[in-house]
Amino acid sequence: xxxxxALAGVSLSTVSRVFNAEAEVSQEVVSRVRKAALQLxxxxxxxxxxxxxxxxxxSTIGLLIQDVANEFSASIFRAVxxxxxxxxVSVLASNLDGDAERERALVANLMARRVNGLLIVPxxxxxxxxxxxxxxxxxxxxxxxxxxxxxxxxxxxxxEAGAFRGVMHLAKSGHRRIAFLGESNAHSPAGQRYAGxxxxxxxxxxxxxxxxxxxxxxxxxxxxxxxxxMLSSDVPPTAFFTAHNRLTLGAVRTLVGLGLEYRRxxxxxxxxxxxxxxxxxxxxxxxxxxxxxxxxxxxLFERIGGDKSPIGQQVVGTRLIVRGSGxxxxxxxxxxxx
Amino acid sequence: xxxxxALAGVSLSTVSRVFNAEAEVSQEVVSRVRKAALQLxxxxxxxxxxxxxxxxxxSTIGLLIQDVANEFSASIFRAVxxxxxxxxVSVLASNLDGDAERERALVANLMARRVNGLLIVPxxxxxxxxxxxxxxxxxxxxxxxxxxxxxxxxxxxxxEAGAFRGVMHLAKSGHRRIAFLGESNAHSPAGQRYAGxxxxxxxxxxxxxxxxxxxxxxxxxxxxxxxxxMLSSDVPPTAFFTAHNRLTLGAVRTLVGLGLEYRRxxxxxxxxxxxxxxxxxxxxxxxxxxxxxxxxxxxLFERIGGDKSPIGQQVVGTRLIVRGSGxxxxxxxxxxxx
DNA sequence: CTGAAAGCGCTTACAG
DNA sequence: CTGAAAGCGCTTACAG
Numbered sequence: 228x229x230x231x232x233a234l235a236g237v238s239l240s241t242v243s244r245v246f247n248a249e250a251e252v253s254q255e256v257v258s259r260v261r262k263a264a265l266q267l268x269x270x271x272x273x274x275x276x277x278x279x280x281x282x283x284x285x286s287t288i289g290l291l292i293q294d295v296a297n298e299f300s301a302s303i304f305r306a307v308x309x310x311x312x313x314x315x316v317s318v319l320a321s322n323l324d325g326d327a328e329r330e331r332a333l334v335a336n337l338m339a340r341r342v343n344g345l346l347i348v349p350x351x352x353x354x355x356x357x358x359x360x361x362x363x364x365x366x367x368x369x370x371x372x373x374x375x376x377x378x379x380x381x382x383x384x385x386x387e388a389g390a391f392r393g394v395m396h397l398a399k400s401g402h403r404r405i406a407f408l409g410e411s412n413a414h415s416p417a418g419q420r421y422a423g424x425x426x427x428x429x430x431x432x433x434x435x436x437x438x439x440x441x442x443x444x445x446x447x448x449x450x451x452x453x454x455x456x457m458l459s460s461d462v463p464p465t466a467f468f469t470a471h472n473r474l475t476l477g478a479v480r481t482l483v484g485l486g487l488e489y490r491r492x493x494x495x496x497x498x499x500x501x502x503x504x505x506x507x508x509x510x511x512x513x514x515x516x517x518x519x520x521x522x523x524x525x526x527l528f529e530r531i532g533g534d535k536s537p538i539g540q541q542v543v544g545t546r547l548i549v550r551g552s553g554x555x556x557x558x559x560x561x562x563x564x565x
Numbered sequence: 566x567x568x569x570x571a572l573a574g575v576s577l578s579t580v581s582r583v584f585n586a587e588a589e590v591s592q593e594v595v596s597r598v599r600k601a602a603l604q605l606x607x608x609x610x611x612x613x614x615x616x617x618x619x620x621x622x623x624s625t626i627g628l629l630i631q632d633v634a635n636e637f638s639a640s641i642f643r644a645v646x647x648x649x650x651x652x653x654v655s656v657l658a659s660n661l662d663g664d665a666e667r668e669r670a671l672v673a674n675l676m677a678r679r680v681n682g683l684l685i686v687p688x689x690x691x692x693x694x695x696x697x698x699x700x701x702x703x704x705x706x707x708x709x710x711x712x713x714x715x716x717x718x719x720x721x722x723x724x725e726a727g728a729f730r731g732v733m734h735l736a737k738s739g740h741r742r743i744a745f746l747g748e749s750n751a752h753s754p755a756g757q758r759y760a761g762x763x764x765x766x767x768x769x770x771x772x773x774x775x776x777x778x779x780x781x782x783x784x785x786x787x788x789x790x791x792x793x794x795m796l797s798s799d800v801p802p803t804a805f806f807t808a809h810n811r812l813t814l815g816a817v818r819t820l821v822g823l824g825l826e827y828r829r830x831x832x833x834x835x836x837x838x839x840x841x842x843x844x845x846x847x848x849x850x851x852x853x854x855x856x857x858x859x860x861x862x863x864x865l866f867e868r869i870g871g872d873k874s875p876i877g878q879q880v881v882g883t884r885l886i887v888r889g890s891g892x893x894x895x896x897x898x899x900x901x902x903x
Numbered sequence: 904c905t906g907a908a909a910g911c912g913c914t915t916a917c918a919g
Numbered sequence: 920c921t922g923a924a925a926g927c928g929c930t931t932a933c934a935g
Contacts, residue, residue, distance in 0.1 A: 228928060238906045243930060251904060268697055273677040274612045274623060275928035279911045285612060285678075287657070295633060296643045305634045308660055317657050317674065319625070322646055336655065339611040340623075359606055479842065501839035504817065566912060576922045581914060589920060613912035617927045 228271070234263035246271050288527065289337035290320040291330060291347045292370075298472070298499065299516045300348070303370060306520030307346055314528055316343065325412075327351035338365065344527045346370055346520075354379075366530030370523045372415060373540055380530070382523040382541045384514040386416040386496075389545030390423025390470065393494040393512040396547060397466045398431045401557035402492055406439035406457050406464035408450050408474045417442070420470040420496055439464045450477025451484075458485065465557045466492035472499040475509060479552075494553040496545075503550055510553025513546045566607065573601035584609050626865065627675035628658040629668060629685045630708075636810070636837065637854045638686070641708060644858030645684055652866055654681065663750075665689035676703065682865045684708055684858075692717075704868035708861045710753060711878055718868065720861040720879045722852040724754040724834075727883030728761025728808065731832040731850040734885060735804045736769045739895035740830055744777035744795050744802035746788050746812045755780070758808040758834055777802045788815025789822075796823065803895045804830035810837040813847060817890075832891040834883075841888055848891025851884045 232242045237256060244252050245260040263269075277285050290307055292300040304320055311318050319342065321333050330350045334357065337345060344366045355376035357367055367374075369381035397405050407424050410417040421442060428435055438460065441453045450469065454477060457464055469475040475495030482488045488507060495502075495511045502509035522541055570580045575594060582590050583598040601607075615623050628645055630638040642658055649656050657680065659671050668688045672695065675683060682704045693714035695705055705712075707719035735743050745762045748755040759780060766773055776798065779791045788807065792815060795802055807813040813833030820826045826845060833840075833849045840847035860879055 239929080240906060240931085241904090244905085247930080253904060256904080268701065270676055270701065272616075272621070272679060272928055274616055274621070274679060275911090276930070277911095278613055278616060278913090278928080279930040283610070283612070283911065294643070295639050295646070301633050301639045304658075305632070305660065308633070308658070312659070317659070317678075319655050319657055320642075320646070321650070321655070322643065338608055340655075341610060341612060363606065363608065476839075476842075483842070499838065501814075501837070501842070504814075504821070504839070505842060506844065577913080578915085578922060579920090582921085585914080591920060594920080610912055613927090614914070615927095616912080616929090617914040621927065 228269065231260065231263045231267055231269045234267060235260045284341050284343045285317075286315065287317045287319055287340065287342050288524075288531075289333075289340075289342045289345045289347075290318050291323055291333055291337075291345070291349075292320065293348055293350065294322050294324055295320070299371075299497065299514075302516035303348070303520035303523075306517045307524045310521055310524035310528065316528075323348070323350040325350045331356065334360065338363070341365075344368070344531045346523055346527055348372060349374070366527055368523045368527045368530070370519055378538050380523075380526050380538050380540070382519050382526065382543060383416070384519060384543045384545055386419035386545075387423040387426070389512040389514065390420040390468070390496060391427045392423075392545070392547055393496060393553075394424050394427035394468050395430070396510070396549075396553055397468065397492055397494055398427065398433075400466075400492060400554055402466040403431065403433040403557070404436070404439065404462070404464045405433070405466045405468055406454075407441065407468050407470065408444050408453055408478065409442045409470035410445050410474070411443040412445075417470055424468055424470075438462075444474055444477075447473055447477040447480070450474035451481045452477075454478045454481040455485070458487070458491070464491070465559075466494070466555075469493070469495045471495075472497040472511075475499065475502075475511070479505065479509065488552070489555060490559045492553055492555040492557070492559075498548065505552075507552045507555070508550025510550045511548050513548050515543055515546070518543045566609070568605055569598065569601045569607045572605060573598045622679050622681045623655075624653065625655045625657055625678070625680050626862075626869075627671075627678075627680045627683045627685075628656050629661055629671055629675075629683070629687075630658065631686055631688065632660050632662055633658070637709075637835065637852075640854035641686070641858035641861075644855045645862045648859055648862035648866065654866075661686070661688040663688045669694065672698065676701070679703075682706070682869045684861055684865055686710060687712070704865055706861045706865045706868070708857055716876050718861075718864050718876050718878070720857050720864065720881060721754070722857060722881045722883055724757035724883075725761040725764070727850040727852065728758035728806070728834060729765045730761075730883070730885055731834060731891075732762050732765035732806050733768070734848070734887075734891055735806065735830055735832055736765065736771075738804075738830060738892055740804040741769065741771040741895070742774070742777065742800070742802045743771070743804045743806055744792075745779065745806050745808065746782050746791055746816065747780045747808035748783050748812070749781040750783075755808055762806055762808075776800075782812055782815075785811055785815040785818070788812035789819045790815075792816045792819040793823070796825070796829070802829070803897075804832075804893075807831070807833045809833075810835040810849075813837065813840075813849070817843065817847065826890070827893060828897045830891055830893040830895070830897075836886065843890075845890045845893070846888025848888045849886050851886050853881055853884070856881045 232239050308318050327350050348371045353376050354374045367379050373381040444450050498511045498513040570577050665688050686709045691714050692712045705717045711719040782788050836849045836851040
């Protein structure tokens with residue numbers, strides 16, 4: 228910048244003005260400076276200019292998600308980036324993989340960078356450590372999971388209501404012996420989905436049988452095994468409710484493997500690509516990650532803009548998508564798989 | 566920082582030393598400063614420290630991909646972030662959606678931020694504009710597509726060889742009338758995949774029939790329609806080679822819709838979730854986005870580290886995954902669909 | 904409309 | 920081992 232000023236024969240202030248306000252600088256000088264800048268291949272340094280500017284923040288937000296290789300995380304990222312782009316803000320994104328320590332390290336990093344705001348799908352159980360960052364003036368919005376031990380905005384989907392609806396949908400086809408497969412992470416949405424399952428059982432007056440409830444399944448293989456085990460029991464379930472798309476995949480694999488895909492009903496929480504291409508199509512309670520990301524990002528930008536309204540939780544609805552697997556009747560041929 | 570120094574009764578230099586080198590500062594002073602920092606809830610400002618440091622770069626790389634909602638882009642992002650995390654470097658990522666203007670704007674933004682390096686899956690046709698940025702000392706590595714009108718490192722998959730292999734695989738089951746569906750973007754990998762297709766036809770001595778070649782299909786619906794049209798012709802193809810997973814989806818939809826999924830062979834380029842769950846499973850030439858991202862990121866960090874070796878292109882192999890759809894014989898019941 | 908000066912929050916020789 | 924001073928590349932009152 229100094230050399231540009233020298234070459235154009237003006238002061239640093241003037242060069243700065245040319246690259247910002249543009250107003251109150253004469254045409255003649257503007258073109259002289261531009262020419263010099265071009266000749267020297269000058270590029271303004273954003274970091275330096277941010278530093279001197281009012282709040283000294285870099286027009287960047289941080290985004291901490293679980294794993295961008297997941298549909299859900301990827302959709303959130305995409306929606307967030309779209310909103311951020313509208314505000315000419317960049318996104319610094321990282322994957323947590325459920326690692327709470329990594330979360331803390333990345334948050335510290337983002338704070339040292341003075342990001343304008345933070346969007347987070349937390350991996351940690353306790354987010355009270357973020358209180359300092361909030362005090363320091365960094366707005367934080369939680370996605371998918373509400374904060375624990377911290378007052379902050381959040382955007383979640385109606386996990387309990389969605390699960391309830393999914394299980395009631397199975398009951399509508401006559402099912403009363405409905406298995407539950409859920410993730411182990413008790414403080415995650417999995418807990419609420421289980422609550423919805425229990426509530427549905429209560430409403431239809433079905434008994435809760437721990438033999439067909441598994442709340443410690445985290446992988447496709449685990450779900451496939453759990454599903455097979457339940458099916459080989461003396462009183463196998465006539466329907467399955469899987470609380471995560473990964474677990475739905477496992478259940479599908481086992482059902483297809485045993486040739487039972489048209490004999491046992493299945494409703495999954497969370498959609499997945501090609502679920503509509505399978506035969507039968509997989510009936511799901513779909514959550515809208517795109518909307519969760521968009522709404523969360525918009526909330527964040529309101530906060531960044533100075534919005535002081537009370538902290539709140541926004542709930543994004545789920546949608547039951549009927550495709551076949553969830554409408555298989557309870558009186559389809561039963562008994563042990565052959 | 567100033568108040569920390571005041572509270573601890575030391576100079577700014579000392580505070581700075583405590584938060585960096587840590588060496589040559591007495592234990593007593595260190596603890597005094599730490600205490601003051603804690604009390605004031607002090608957080609160092611990375612931007613300011615970067616500015617004063619040797620190269621003034623923010624330990625950040627830029628990543629421009631097409632659309633993180635795509636499996637391919639997401640896998641690249643994930644691999645790049647993993648490598649960057651190893652180097653304690655953050656990733657600023659944006660989606661281009663094939664928009665060349667957006668690409669230029671985002672590149673300018675990243676350069677103004679003085680990112681340490683740039684990874685790009687270009688949307689533009691001509692990347693000569695990046696020459697300035699290279700001169701300014703920002704290493705650039707291309708992913709998926711080699712640079713045009715610019716000398717830069719790149720990591721691509723063996724598009725032509727992969728397509729060749731996929732088509733040859735179809736020929737092995739007796740097919741000679743093999744349709745091609747490809748994207749319109751001629752300077753993208755689509756062009757090379759088409760070249761592989763043509764080469765395979767040449768090798769097996771089959772004639773190239775433009776009636777069953779479509780190089781302007783970019784959507785699932787478009788592929789489904791093109792596939793249906795070809796099937797309803799007087800001399801329909803006995804097999805399909807689709808040069809993109811989106812197009813493979815369209816072909817599958819049409820084949821299943823017409824009940825022909827076991828009568829026409831199909832090999833697709835690029836895998837997709839659940840292709841292994843479909844019946845028949847979809848045989849694909851899979852590219853390894855994860856490896857492309859990892860290798861590209863590692864190359865970038867070598868360059869950032871000062872590596873001056875000659876610019877080069879690294880080719881990541883593809884893998885033929887046999888699942889059923891590609892092994893359907895040419896003499897399966899043919900004729901017009903009923 | 905333009906320039907000289909101070910300063911953003913930090914680091915880095917240079918003294919002591 | 921510690922401090923005073925200069926400076927990273929820019930912006931912003933304050934004069935003129």
